[in-house]
Amino acid sequence: MGQIFDNILEQFISQFQQQSGLEAIAVILALAYVWLAARQSIWCWPCAFIGTSIYTYIFWEVSLPFHMLLNAYYIFMAVYGWWQWNQPKSKHLKVISWTQSRHVIAIVGLTVLSFVLAYSAKSILDAEHLYLDAFITVFSVFTTVLVAHKVRENWVYWAVINASGVYLYIAKDLYLTAVLTTLYLGFSVYGYINWGKEQQAKPLTSE
Numbered sequence: 001m002g003q004i005f006d007n008i009l010e011q012f013i014s015q016f017q018q019q020s021g022l023e024a025i026a027v028i029l030a031l032a033y034v035w036l037a038a039r040q041s042i043w044c045w046p047c048a049f050i051g052t053s054i055y056t057y058i059f060w061e062v063s064l065p066f067h068m069l070l071n072a073y074y075i076f077m078a079v080y081g082w083w084q085w086n087q088p089k090s091k092h093l094k095v096i097s098w099t100q101s102r103h104v105i106a107i108v109g110l111t112v113l114s115f116v117l118a119y120s121a122k123s124i125l126d127a128e129h130l131y132l133d134a135f136i137t138v139f140s141v142f143t144t145v146l147v148a149h150k151v152r153e154n155w156v157y158w159a160v161i162n163a164s165g166v167y168l169y170i171a172k173d174l175y176l177t178a179v180l181t182t183l184y185l186g187f188s189v190y191g192y193i194n195w196g197k198e199q200q201a202k203p204l205t206s207e
Helices: 004-019 020-036 044-061 065-085 100-121 130-150 153-173 175-200
Strands: none
Touching: 020 175, 044 065, 044 100, 065 100, 065 130, 100 130, 130 153, 153 175
16 A cells, blocks of 8 residues: 555656646746735735736646636736725725525526536537536636625635635646645635634625
């Protein structure tokens, strides 16, 4: 058993060392984005803009079509997020929460949309893990909007999305990205707690 584990570890290290420098830059920027977002720093958005531009190219190279489109969308959302968070103080966004019923409706609708999207693309795209790719993409699009509007539960969505992403990225030999996504799980907890502190400082707002 020990020999088998050693072989797996050696193979992982070997493949990890082969990761591109471009991916390393994207990982660093992605880490900066989520850390700054958790601290509600507007500088998270420039990091997102550059990092997702790189990832758009990377995912095109490894045949993850939905992820490629997702990161192209992230580029747009980085601009939108910067604008949204840069409003005058009188219009400054506060952290809010959604009702449970609103989340249930969103989850059911997004799950159905993910399935339909993957099923429709199956005859056009010859890609592995198409359903998982679609699931992560659809929920990420939605969750990024929650971040831009400072809905606290976005961090819960990210935790589920990132847990799914770890498996997908390992399957596609994107080991740096898999490690990054694992770290995101910890940031999801940090972000949820940190954003909650602002809510505790004032009456809880729900929408």
